[in-house]
Amino acid sequence: MSRIPPLHLPHLELGVCDYPEHVPQDRWAGYAQAQKALGLRFVRLAEFAWSRLEPRPGEYDWRWLDEAIETYAAAGLGVVLCTPTAAPPAWLVARHPEVLPQGRAGQVKTFGSRRHYDFSSPVFREHSRRITRAMAERYGEHPAVVGWQTDNEFGWGDTAQSYTPAALEGFRQWLARRYGRVEALNEAWGNVFWSMEYGDWNQIPLPGQAVAEVNPAHALDFLRFSSDQIAGFQEEQVAILRECSPGRFVTHNYMGFFSAFDHYRVSRCLDFASWDSYPTGTLEALKEWGLADPGLALRFTRTGHPDVTAFNHDLYRGMVGGAGQGQTHGFWVMEQQCGQVNWAPSNPLPAKGAVELWTAQAWAHGADVVSYFRWRAATMAQEVLHSGLLRHDERPDRGYAEVAALDPEQFPAGQVKTKVVLLHDYESLWLYNMQPHAEGMNYWAQTFASYRALRSLGMDVDIRHPDSDLSGYAVVVAPALTMMTPERARHLAEAAEHAQIVFGPRTAFRTASGRTPEEGQFGELGALVGASLQNYDSLPEGLEQSLHLGGEPHTARRWAESYDPAGAAVLARYAGGPLDGEAAVIRRGNVTVIGAHSETLIAEVLEEVLNTVGLQPTRLPEGVRLSRRGGITLLQNWNAHPEAWQGEVLAPVSTRLLGTVKELV
Secondary structure (H helix, E strand, C coil), X not given: CCCCCCCCCCECEEEEECXXXXXXXXXXXXXXXXXXXXXXXXXXXXXXXXXXXXXXXXXXXXXXXXXXHHHHHHCCCEEEEECCXXXXXXXXXXXXXXXXXXXXXXXXXXXXXXXXXXXXXXXXXXXXHHHHHHHHHHHCCCCXXXXXXXXXXXXXXXXXXXXXXXXXXXXXXXXXXXXXXXXXXXXXXXXXXXXXXXCCHHHCCCCCCCCCCCCHHXXXXXXHHHHHHHXXXXXXXXXXXXXXXXXXXXXXXXXXXXXXXXXXXHHCCCCCCEEEECCCCCCHHHHHHCXXXXXXXXXXXXXXXXXXXXXXXXXXXXXCCCCCXXXXXXXXXXXXXXXXXXXXCXXXXXXXXXXXXHHHHHHHCCEEEEEEECCECCCCHHHCCCCCCECCCCCECHHHHHHHHCCHHHCECXXXXXXXXXXXXXXXXXXXXXXXXXXXXXXXXXXXXXXXXHHHCCCCCEEECCCCCCCCCCEEEXXXXXXXXXXXXXXXXXXXXXXXXXXXXXXXXXXXXXCCCCCCCCHHHHHHHCCEEEEEEECCCCCEEEEEECCEEEEEECEXXXXXXXCCXXXXXXXXXXXXXXXXXXXXXXXXXXXXXXXXXXXXXXXXXXXXXXXXXXXXXXXXXXXXECCEEEEXXXXXXXXXXXXXXXXXXXXXXXXXXXXXX
16 A cells, blocks of 8 residues: 655644634634744644534534634644544434444443444444545645544544444454354364354354353454454545545554554554553553552652653554654654643643653654644533643643743654564453453563663664564564464564564463464474473462572562473573472573563563673663664653763753753753
8 A cells, every 4th residue: 555654844843633613713813823833833623523514414514614724724734634433423323323332231332422433333334434525525635634633542432342233243244254164263262162162153242241251262353353343444534535635644543552452453554653642641551560669650640651651652653664663654643741631540730841851752752743632721521621732711831831942943853763672462462461360460561561671771662563574673572472373483583583582471372363372382482482381370469489590689570480491591590489490581592581570680681682782771760761863862851850870960851852951841
């Protein structure tokens, strides 16, 4: 597929999400002029405007959006239009209640919020295509329209999977195409277990209401099916936009650490990915993952943790077209927090300077555009406590002043290049989290521990799908690559010929169907690793397992697995407990396997591997980070206190760029 490249921007550009339909029309021109004066270049419009665009079935009201686009264009702003399908109007639901999604327990999710539709509904798909075509035909070649955002935040509100009759019919058809014969499905899923064998496709239910845990192979295929439904929905819109709006980019705004569908699959038809960055809101992830330091989330409560935000930047930079190493496509932050959010358990006021810090970090990780959410704080409905650049009374809020202080020309365009890649895939994520086996242990905890270690050692990191091109990397880190196929195993063996590969616990523990390999872990990777699984130990809170690496003590929490080394060298052994003396870290050639969930152990092993290939890791203080783009280094202090590093004292919540101090307070 021929993709539209980014806008070839010479440096970082800024934008804003605005909602002219929320305010009187006499405010529009003043808002647009103020946005341009603030240094913004783009404005995103019509994200949830379906009821205003089509107030009654087949009766369109384009007047207000025509005038809004002309108003912003007259101020010199480029317009990103959204297909409004994330908020179907009440009349559509009243006419076609079957478009509503259903939850796992069968309850219908009613009108009154957003994302109240079922991706499998043929009726809704028809209306999605219709409103998309109507918008694209009217505005697709407008000179002010630079690109399109499809829908909004797929899966928000637990809507990536739906349990409707339409989803059930679609799932059964999907399974029939995938397996051909129901006997093949029974074999793949291992349905002889608990007498779960099917004799006909129509006997297969959705995996939502079983008495206890459902067969993970069944659940895995339902997640794959659901991802395909979202991808098909997106592809229909993208095809219409490309037909009616040639030369404009098409993107979608994803959410941070969202796991309910395969983003790589859904992004194939896009020009680049975008995501919505809310650093203080996503800080809750640290608590969920049970990181060793219980005070870590509190320490960064007013800025967010640098690595949580950075991970998502790196993920979406590499989501489309292999961006990252040899980068060819950028990404946008389509919604950037610029004050308090309203949806986390607690919503503290961000630190002074946080908005500038977040913007600079996004650029350093490859963002071409940072677009702030939102222009004026909402005075109605669900988001009245969510900050904008303007307060409710239209006075500039603190974020406005920080955006005004930015000089985007300080942040030139350039590639993010690194020799380190972290492998991530959603199928491994689903399998891992379906059966964690240890409280507090999950895919993200395991993956983020390695990512955080790499960042704490001063490394830039690409995040890529495990089946992508790995030829340019010197270090490949696969912390939680649970699902393995023969093709993937061969691909990784080829990578090991030129790169150091570091695997984590439960590597290659599952096959593509969700079964465990008949020969046990490491299955298809056995020859490459040169070892096999011996024992695994699930460690409840408070129970720890000691081990030693080169004489240095470490502690495993939540998970510890040991290996029969066979043809591999043993780098670390467990000490005490039921695993006493057994291999905890092994190496064969360029391949290292870490069997313990231990942040300090992971960091030490990765530091040694990085030194082996000459990448010169640098231990950074907590909250201090380095990010590089186009030969320029951004040094960041995310702490609320000054931090000393290499003889320099970094001010709280500040950055330094090319040796020039840019204080953010």
